[in-house]
Amino acid sequence: MIRVVTLDPFDDKQLARFCQTLYTAFGVGCEHSGSVSVPAGLSEPLDAEPLLDKVEGVRAYQDDKLLYLTSRRLKDRQLPSGTAPTHGFARYGKDRAIISTHPHKDLEAGFKPVARHALHQLGHLWELHHCLDPRCSMYLPWTPSFPQGEHIFCTFCRDKSEQKIRLAKS
Amino acid sequence: MPEGSAPAPLQLAVGDRVVYPKQGVCRVTAIDVKEVAGQRLTLVILRREEDGAVVMVPEAKVVSIGVRKVATPEEVEQLYAFLRSDSDKADLDWKLRARTNQDRMTQGGILGLAEVVKGLQVLSELRPLPTKERELYDSARHLLVSEVAAALSTSECNAEDSIDLVLFPPGRERPKRTAEEFKLKGAGDDDLELDSDLLGLDGDLDLPADEEPAPAEEEEPEAEGEGAEGETEERAAEAPKKRGRPPKARSEAAADAAPKKRGRPPKARTEEPAAAPKKPGRPPKAKAAVAEDAAPKKRGRPPKAKAEPAKTSKKK
Numbered sequence: 001m002i003r004v005v006t007l008d009p010f011d012d013k014q015l016a017r018f019c020q021t022l023y024t025a026f027g028v029g030c031e032h033s034g035s036v037s038v039p040a041g042l043s044e045p046l047d048a049e050p051l052l053d054k055v056e057g058v059r060a061y062q063d064d065k066l067l068y069l070t071s072r073r074l075k076d077r078q079l080p081s082g083t084a085p086t087h088g089f090a091r092y093g094k095d096r097a098i099i100s101t102h103p104h105k106d107l108e109a110g111f112k113p114v115a116r117h118a119l120h121q122l123g124h125l126w127e128l129h130h131c132l133d134p135r136c137s138m139y140l141p142w143t144p145s146f147p148q149g150e151h152i153f154c155t156f157c158r159d160k161s162e163q164k165i166r167l168a169k170s
Numbered sequence: 171m172p173e174g175s176a177p178a179p180l181q182l183a184v185g186d187r188v189v190y191p192k193q194g195v196c197r198v199t200a201i202d203v204k205e206v207a208g209q210r211l212t213l214v215i216l217r218r219e220e221d222g223a224v225v226m227v228p229e230a231k232v233v234s235i236g237v238r239k240v241a242t243p244e245e246v247e248q249l250y251a252f253l254r255s256d257s258d259k260a261d262l263d264w265k266l267r268a269r270t271n272q273d274r275m276t277q278g279g280i281l282g283l284a285e286v287v288k289g290l291q292v293l294s295e296l297r298p299l300p301t302k303e304r305e306l307y308d309s310a311r312h313l314l315v316s317e318v319a320a321a322l323s324t325s326e327c328n329a330e331d332s333i334d335l336v337l338f339p340p341g342r343e344r345p346k347r348t349a350e351e352f353k354l355k356g357a358g359d360d361d362l363e364l365d366s367d368l369l370g371l372d373g374d375l376d377l378p379a380d381e382e383p384a385p386a387e388e389e390e391p392e393a394e395g396e397g398a399e400g401e402t403e404e405r406a407a408e409a410p411k412k413r414g415r416p417p418k419a420r421s422e423a424a425a426d427a428a429p430k431k432r433g434r435p436p437k438a439r440t441e442e443p444a445a446a447p448k449k450p451g452r453p454p455k456a457k458a459a460v461a462e463d464a465a466p467k468k469r470g471r472p473p474k475a476k477a478e479p480a481k482t483s484k485k486k
Contacts, residue, residue, distance in 0.1 A: 049325070077328065077331070079328055079331060079332040079335060080243075080246070080247075080250070080322060080332050081250050081332040081333070081335045081336045082332075082335045082336075082339075083335075084328075084331045084332070084335055084340075085340055089327060090327055091325065091327070092325065092326035092327050092330075093326070124327060129308060129311050129312060129315065129330060130311075130330060130334055132291065132294045132298075132299065132304075132307070133298075134343075134344070140334055140338050142338075142340040142341070143338065143340075143342070143343055143344070144341065144342075144343060145343060156301075156304055156308075160308075
């Protein structure tokens with residue numbers, strides 16, 4: 001199951017539509033599992049990695065995936081090969097990910113790109129790597145065309161995610 | 171490493187992190203002496219970090235299998251430099267490419283993995299990858315990301331993003347490539363076998379040419395003794411022995427005639443080119459000439475014939 005946890009206030013109807021989109025994409029149940037506050041000591045722009053370590057969890061099963069949703073900006077990550085634009089971050093193969101609706105006004109205004117980023121980070125939780133197909137949500141998130149694409153997976157990534165979900169259930 | 175020299179032995183200790191080709195990063199959990207098939211072998215027990223799978227490798231075969239230590243940060247920098255550079259394009263021959271990629275995956279080290287990833291990524295800019303190569307690309311990428319993450323002691327997402335920052339710099343779309351870029355310098359057009367590459371055919375059918383002379387197979391069993399052998403050697407030197415059914419002898423007339431066509435021969439056409447084109451459906455009925463002048467045919471029950479009033483004489 002995918003549990004959406006909000007760090008900032010969002011409209012309930014928009015959240016319901018967002019959960020419906022994630023359910024359609026992955027074929028697993030998705031619900032809004034409440035709100036938690038940003039850990040103390042972290043200010044905008046939020047550093048995604050320590051935030052995922054320190055943020056409070058919610059009641060969930062072992063194979064549930066937690067997606068934290070915030071409207072605040074995430075800090076770009078400094079990597080050995082350069083600076084990576086960060087709209088989201090995930091613990092690869094684990095259970096937590098975070099995405100931001102920044103710079104969109106709200107979830108409704110930027111629904112398509114936010115949903116695509118959500119699929120991307122959740123895909124990392126299910127051990128998907130970046131994809132070569134520009135139409136797939138696992139395509140590189142910092143390319144200019146990424147926000148315009150649809151929130152879908154290519155056949156290869158879809159099959160792989162379904163396989164991982166089946167293995168997790170069994 | 172120069173050819174012919176023995177590979178340097180790999181000193182392993184418990185707790186070392188190593189890379190097993192095609193399996194990923196493993197950790198040495200123990201080095202034991204065990205008896206296998208009557209022989210006492212020193213086995214290195216490796217546990218894969220991804221899922222805990224256990225592999226036991228004889229110590230003498232560690233290097234030949236390709237087990238190596240995890241890359242150092244300096245090697246990762248060289249990796250980034252390689253990925254940043256404009257490397258040679260992948261071969262368009264799928265067989266050669268598959269063999270090369272397999273060799274790189276097993277014995278190429280971290281740079282070999284990077285070559286596979288970059289080669290297939292550049293090829294995908296020409297056309298979409300087939301399923302098998304897509305899986306190979308994914309597998310190579312996974313191994314590369316996990317080794318870079320282990321080398322830099324960072325998370326796998328950061329390792330993957332650091333690789334992709336070099337392969338696909340931010341703010342730019344991936345370029346579209348043409349087959350001309352993959353053409354080798356000095357090679358002919360035979361290299362651009364795109365269709366055969368997609369279909370998996372590669373000209374390996376080795377069909378015999380129709381114009382080859384019939385081999386002198388009937389004469390070979392008769393050859394006995396040195397003299398005969400000498401004759402056969404001469405004949406073999408003239409026309410090498412060929413296998414298969416000898417081609418049929420063509421008559422000259424047939425050679426001059428039109429090439430043989432397959433399928434049903436066309437129907438002979440009658441000379442009525444000016445006739446109206448054939449219409450589908452039932453042909454119209456022939457109308458009689460009398461009927462044409464008569465009243466048009468009416469449907470339904472014919473009207474009753476009106477009976478004439480009987481002529482009766484009135485008696486007074």
